[in-house]
Amino acid sequence: MTTTNATTIPPATPSSGRTRGGVARGLLPPAVTGQEWVLIGVLAILWVVLSLTTPAFASSGSIQPLLSAVAPIALMGVGMTMIIITGGIDISVAGVLMVTGVTSAKMLVDHDASLLVAVLVSVALGGLLGLVNGLLIAYGRVHAIIITFGTANLFQFVGRQIFASKTVNGIPSTLDVFGRGEAGRTLGVPHSFVLMAVVVAIAWWYLRHVQHGRHLFAIGGDPVAARLAGVNVERRVLMTYVLTGLLVGMAAVFIVASGTSTLDQSIGSGRELAVIAAVVIGGTSITGGRGSVLGTVFGALLVQTVASGVTQLGWPSELSDLFVGVAIAIAVGADLIRKWARERA
């Protein structure tokens, strides 16, 4: 849809007529949006306050686990951001996480799988489950929330069957390269965080400068208009769910790697809401059409910083969820106020 706009702009305004990746420049949102600047500010204040009040916060022993914990949530958040931009949602993330996590853990224990095999199996399986979601949502013409509620149950069933009512014990250290220990870091930065950052950078570029990426915004804004403008809505939507599945598969590897040698059935529980929380705190509009993966990363960082800060201040750890709730309300409230101001202007 945006390409049509670009070609209709008269050549008298050459700057706005220049395109990149088929998109007119003037139509792009700023590289770092207002919401993201606010999040960066809040994060900076939190980090300064926490390092002043708790001596342990600024140490590497505290920052490194924080980055390790952010990586899987932000990675899943990249896929979830794209889904929510198209106007969909995925509640089944926890189920996919369970299936891929337990499968890769079992591969390691029972079949002595290598790192590469475990990662590939986990990612491929995640993609397959994402394909199930995507096919049902894109071609079954049912609202995403209902389908993923259904598949969340199905995937949990599959995951528990693989668990066979037991924990997976004695997971070898094959995955340590993505883990929390010394083997999982280079120059002090966790590998999982670096990998996540690379994926985020690619996704940021894709959503901002690639035609297919822009299509996702068009679909979220108005699927009928997007179809009339020539967007293959079904295929784009299907792709976002498959991609999310792949990323959840990778996140499962991170989570198994950073856990102990025992994996239990709680691996996925509550994570679907944690991922959605990171996405909406990052400024992505739940009604579709607006959002960015950069915001999602800051959202995940904020949630994890709060959790880590609450623990180190010696407050009950259950309190961190209260702050997460308040953060969601403030982030979305700020977005609503800005929208209201835009409409008034």
Place this chain on the structure above:
Amino acid sequence: MTMTPHKAHVANLPRAEEPSLVSRVVKAVLTQRIVLLAALLVIVLIWMSALGMGGYLTGSYDPDYLAGSLIDAVPMCMLALAELVVIVSGRGGIDLSIGAIVSLTGMIFGFAYGRWGWTFWLSVLLAVVVGGLLGAINGALVAYMRFPALIATLASYYAFKSLALVITNSIPISDANVTKLYGITRSIEIPVIGSQLPNVPIGVFTFMVPSVVVIWLVLARTTYGRRLFAIGTNDVAAEWTGLNVRSTRFVAYVIAGVIAGLASVYITGQFASARPDAGTSGNGLALPAITIAVLGGVAITGGIGRVAGVVLATLLVTWLDAGILLAFTGNDGTQFQLLALGLVLIFAALLNGLTQRRYGGSR
């Protein structure tokens, strides 16, 4: 979301002049969710009974067992009704926080009844008032501040869940008073005709039936109910007809909170203890409640939903689950319940999509 209604498709379908009985039945099953659910319910009951008589089940799937399994149906039905009211109110209405409200009101009820020495009725009243207040927070965010419901209730889910744990340091309240509450889930013989019938859990009469009747009356027989369906169907049109859209939607969330408060009393009785994670442990209570509401034919887009559908969906899920529990040994039963719930939900949703295209919608 990404779908366009294929109206043109409908026009192209061949239409028989005089619909045959078969096509009328098919149409009834497809367009009337209640007929479909009733048919599924009968199939499940016959199928499970046949399995039971054939000796394939580990216990007997008889009326006594079915009646006993209603213990779990009571809170599920109530919370699904709460979701019905909220989802019908439209604009993406949903309440993810309903399980967290159950946790928090349950704890406050536990404090009042178990620790502060309040009487039972006063404590129940407190639970209901607190539930209503928590619902009002959701309602204010959604109706007045125009938050998307999914986000507002996600935020309050986190906040309420956390508060429920923090106010008791994650320790359940199991004082003598609270433990004795287990009595509210006992089974009783129905008077007069009861000797022929199995004993039914008393909660069905003290909690479930009153909630069902009240919600049905409110939705079907009051102007508030009409207004709720109006704003759920099209809130711009409702606004132009002079309805107070915001207060109507606000009240829907308060009603959901009140029901959750009432359900928390029953759930406290079921556990014989006020647990801070009563509504949020594992998958929580919100997701199953939403699932049952959707299965009961409540349209996620708002404006469509019937109490009878939700009740039938609750019975279907309860009795299907009860049968599955007998069909497998050990933990397998609870796992296959997940499979069944997922399949039934997806099947119902896909059928809705089909109905939409073939008959232009269902009721």
